[in-house]
Amino acid sequence: MKPSHIAAIIIGLCSLMSFSLFAADIEAGKSKSVVCAGCHGQDGNSTNGIWPKLAGQHTTYLIKQLKEFKDGTRADAVMAGMAAILATDEDMQNVAAFYASQKIKGGAFNKDLVAKGEAIYRGGITETSVPACIACHSPSADGNGPALFPSLKSQHPEYIVAQMKKFKDGTRSNDPGKMMQNVAARMLDSEMEAVAAYLAGIQ
Numbered sequence: 001m002k003p004s005h006i007a008a009i010i011i012g013l014c015s016l017m018s019f020s021l022f023a024a025d026i027e028a029g030k031s032k033s034v035v036c037a038g039c040h041g042q043d044g045n046s047t048n049g050i051w052p053k054l055a056g057q058h059t060t061y062l063i064k065q066l067k068e069f070k071d072g073t074r075a076d077a078v079m080a081g082m083a084a085i086l087a088t089d090e091d092m093q094n095v096a097a098f099y100a101s102q103k104i105k106g107g108a109f110n111k112d113l114v115a116k117g118e119a120i121y122r123g124g125i126t127e128t129s130v131p132a133c134i135a136c137h138s139p140s141a142d143g144n145g146p147a148l149f150p151s152l153k154s155q156h157p158e159y160i161v162a163q164m165k166k167f168k169d170g171t172r173s174n175d176p177g178k179m180m181q182n183v184a185a186r187m188l189d190s191e192m193e194a195v196a197a198y199l200a201g202i203q
Helices: 003-023 026-040 059-071 077-085 089-100 111-123 157-169 176-184 189-200
Strands: none
Touching: 026 077, 026 089, 059 077, 059 089, 111 189, 157 176, 157 189
16 A cells, blocks of 8 residues: 555544544533542542543543443453443543543652653663553653553553553453553563653653
8 A cells, every 4th residue: 555545544534533522522521420530530630549540531542441341351340330331432432532621630659760760661671672661652651542552641650550460460451462461571560660650750
């Protein structure tokens, strides 16, 4: 396929995605998110480190996770039940759009681990062939919505470490091409904790 054809397809997909997000009803999403607030906070900023902050997360990524909780691709008994409440794709789009419209807030993290975490995030770990996180999650840890790479900035470090451990032991496997499973498999817990501390400190 010619590069010009690939570019045209990408532009077309982005246009469709933009239209879909523009058509989402944020107020309807806010109303539907009331049941989510108990864990994730009214504005998507959870106060407990085991529950992720959803504020500012990419709509595309949130929709993917909700669908996969619902169909069992991502295993979580609690979230499977919560996702089931969102009966239609439109419900998911609206809830995701509401959280995406919110601003994520900072939180606590271990400052002593930040330097080590930044080195890994930006340069990887040569000795164990761990690639730099920056390649997918961007220099500012904002991720990449169209590519379905989540924003990680200001996320609870406890949540990030927990998810990386799940990727490592295989209890979470909804990453395309086992990308995160392969990365986490090569990382020590201390390295995960360092990266998580660095990410938590990014505003």
